[in-house]
Amino acid sequence: MRPLFVFLAFSVAGLGQISTSGANSGYLPFDALKDKVTALAAEAPERVKLVTLGTSAGGRPMLALEIGTAPGKQAVLVGANIVGYHNAGSQAALDLAERLAKNPALTATRGYYILPALNPDAHDVMFGPLRYRRSGNGGPLDRDRDGSTGEDGPNDLNGDGRITEMRLPDPAGAMIIDPNDPRVMIPAGAATSGRYRVLIEGSDNDGDGLLNEDGVGGERPDLNFPHQWMAGNPEAGAYPGSTPEARAVMEYVLARRNIALAVIYGPANTLLAPATTATAGADDGYFAKLAALYKQNLLPAGFSQQRVGAPSVAGGLRNWLYHHFGVMAVELDIWGIPPRAASSGPAPEEPITIERLEKMSNEEFLALGEPRIAAYLKQIKAPGMVSAKMLIDNVKSGRLNPARMAQMMRSMGLKAPPAPVAGTNGAAAPTGAAGVAGDTMAYLDREAPSAFTAWTPVVLPDGARAEVGGVEPFAAIAPPQEILTKATAAHSAAVLAMAGELPRITITEVQATPAGDGVWKVKAQVANTQMLPTHPHRGAGAQHHLPVRLALYLGGAATAAPEHRTVSSDNLCLDEAPLSAEWTVRARKGTRITVAATSSNAGQDRREIELR
Numbered sequence: 001m002r003p004l005f006v007f008l009a010f011s012v013a014g015l016g017q018i019s020t021s022g023a024n025s026g027y028l029p030f031d032a033l034k035d036k037v038t039a040l041a042a043e044a045p046e047r048v049k050l051v052t053l054g055t056s057a058g059g060r061p062m063l064a065l066e067i068g069t070a071p072g073k074q075a076v077l078v079g080a081n082i083v084g085y086h087n088a089g090s091q092a093a094l095d096l097a098e099r100l101a102k103n104p105a106l107t108a109t110r111g112y113y114i115l116p117a118l119n120p121d122a123h124d125v126m127f128g129p130l131r132y133r134r135s136g137n138g139g140p141l142d143r144d145r146d147g148s149t150g151e152d153g154p155n156d157l158n159g160d161g162r163i164t165e166m167r168l169p170d171p172a173g174a175m176i177i178d179p180n181d182p183r184v185m186i187p188a189g190a191a192t193s194g195r196y197r198v199l200i201e202g203s204d205n206d207g208d209g210l211l212n213e214d215g216v217g218g219e220r221p222d223l224n225f226p227h228q229w230m231a232g233n234p235e236a237g238a239y240p241g242s243t244p245e246a247r248a249v250m251e252y253v254l255a256r257r258n259i260a261l262a263v264i265y266g267p268a269n270t271l272l273a274p275a276t277t278a279t280a281g282a283d284d285g286y287f288a289k290l291a292a293l294y295k296q297n298l299l300p301a302g303f304s305q306q307r308v309g310a311p312s313v314a315g316g317l318r319n320w321l322y323h324h325f326g327v328m329a330v331e332l333d334i335w336g337i338p339p340r341a342a343s344s345g346p347a348p349e350e351p352i353t354i355e356r357l358e359k360m361s362n363e364e365f366l367a368l369g370e371p372r373i374a375a376y377l378k379q380i381k382a383p384g385m386v387s388a389k390m391l392i393d394n395v396k397s398g399r400l401n402p403a404r405m406a407q408m409m410r411s412m413g414l415k416a417p418p419a420p421v422a423g424t425n426g427a428a429a430p431t432g433a434a435g436v437a438g439d440t441m442a443y444l445d446r447e448a449p450s451a452f453t454a455w456t457p458v459v460l461p462d463g464a465r466a467e468v469g470g471v472e473p474f475a476a477i478a479p480p481q482e483i484l485t486k487a488t489a490a491h492s493a494a495v496l497a498m499a500g501e502l503p504r505i506t507i508t509e510v511q512a513t514p515a516g517d518g519v520w521k522v523k524a525q526v527a528n529t530q531m532l533p534t535h536p537h538r539g540a541g542a543q544h545h546l547p548v549r550l551a552l553y554l555g556g557a558a559t560a561a562p563e564h565r566t567v568s569s570d571n572l573c574l575d576e577a578p579l580s581a582e583w584t585v586r587a588r589k590g591t592r593i594t595v596a597a598t599s600s601n602a603g604q605d606r607r608e609i610e611l612r
Contacts (some may be wrong), residue, residue, distance in 0.1 A: 041065065048101050057243065062248050074110045074606075075113055079262070181438070264330070332487065359402075473478060521584060522582065526578070548569045
């Protein structure tokens with residue numbers, strides 16, 4: 001039931017020459033993916049472990065590759081395709097897993113948990129005879145509360161093997177045809193005629209007067225996490241964690257406090273504007289640094305840094321990881337349709353306004369030329385006696401200047417009408433030719449014309465007339481193999497670069513100064529020497545990770561004051577003060593003491609000194 005405008009706005013990845021039969025090249029169905037990860041684990045059993053973290057509602061295993069991990073060893077979590085139709089994310093996760101499995105040096109200081117297919121029940125819809133997007137798992141769900149499940153899903157009304165969209169004329173509809181591109185539907189705004197309802201392609205299979213309200217598939221794991229969980233939405237689940245998929249992921253993650261960074265491959269991209277600062281708050285600076293690292297790795301692959309990324313959804317995995325589990329977490333969409341290149345022609349002319357006239361010199365006014373001045377006079381409905389030639393002659397002779405001209409226009413009440421608003425009757429602004437929707441259509445026109453189904457008249461079983469058409473379901477999220485290979489490689493490089501900036505605690509000072517009579521003043525401090533914080537500011541409140549601790553350990557009969565020998569910090573950052581402690585120690589000369597720094601996800605360090 002999504003209008004095309006919304007569909008395009010949130011589907012910002014592209015596809016080359018598309019056909020229903022050949023669009024899956026480079027993508028693995030779930031069983032082939034399972035074979036792939038099994039083989040990776042068998043090739044390097046000493047470093048790669050394959051585990052099952054749970055079972056989907058449809059009875060499929062949820063798999064995880066643990067590469068170079070060990071208890072207490074810092075780790076990165078990479079999860080993919082919990083939305084069900086983001087198969088490009090699964091391929092990116094596999095690409096990273098292969099690189100890690102074949103190169104032990106990449107896991108020397110940190111491990112990786114790779115979860116390549118978090119919604120296995122929906123994963124294979126891409127490969128079915130009817131192509132459509134599905135996010136629901138394999139469980140039953142009665143969306144319309146009529147006692148039946150899956151009885152009214154989408155229908156392929158035009159027989160092209162894919163579910164697109166359907167527009168029905170409706171005076172109360174919220175959409176109109178974009179006058180600048182009749183393939184695209186845009187919000188109606190103030191328009192009072194030409195309105196449509198835009199729905200997913202299908203008919204009223206159960207005769208209840210509703211269209212496509214109860215399709216195949218159960219609850220959506222991608223909406224079933226606690227942060228901003230959408231109560232009242234049947235697809236979001238009966239309660240947070242009600243889906244076996246979401247529950248298995250949360251239990252798996254909560255048991256691994258050594259996770260220092262989480263990367264989710266899904267349809268959103270939180271490192272591309274404007275999503276970078278959507279919910280970060282005090283952690284904006286860190287996300288900006290991650291975004292810079294990410295964009296550096298897009299350039300060599302030839303991908304745009306300028307496209308817009310969608311924010312992660314409410315009730316989604318990325319938001320739970322950041323807000324509740326308390327770890328730096330991002331979501332990346334692998335690839336997106338690039339913005340159209342800026343025109344190489346002359347820049348559009350700045351419109352003439354009274355305010356602009358007031359600031360013009362005589363020369364600037366004359367440079368406008370007679371045709372533009374005449375058009376402006378017509379626009380403001382100047383009296384017929386006032387012509388462009390007359391104004392030009394008066395300015396040339398010195399009898400008039402632009403500032404005086406503007407003053408006269410104001411006194412006569414002359415001004416240009418406001419620019420037309422998109423969606424209103426009359427000349428509409430080029431919404432279809434601008435923004436994400438325009439980028440998508442321009443890309444498909446250039447690279448994948450077969451990905452758009454022209455609007456075709458259909459008659460529904462109840463006699464209603466409609467039109468079916470729109471963008472192929474996977475055209476904007478599943479690039480062809482050549483582009484996919486570049487995109488997955490770029491994202492593996494980006495994740496490895498981010499992992500290189502994980503927090504690392506280091507004892508930077510231990511000093512024992514004798515104070516006489518067997519007493520020493522001991523000072524120590526520990527700092528985070530890496531770009532990312534030991535805990536995001538949000539994570540400090542979540543308290544799922546142990547704080548960084550700096551502790552003093554004494555040998556022999558030594559004593560210390562204060563008696564409590566440990567200090568802690570919920571957040572150590574590179575650009576903030578280190579964690580410091582000071583103790584008074586009474587001991588014999590030659591006694592050895594130890595200062596140790598520990599954390600659950602940022603490593604550990606220790607120093608031993610002799611009191612002299």
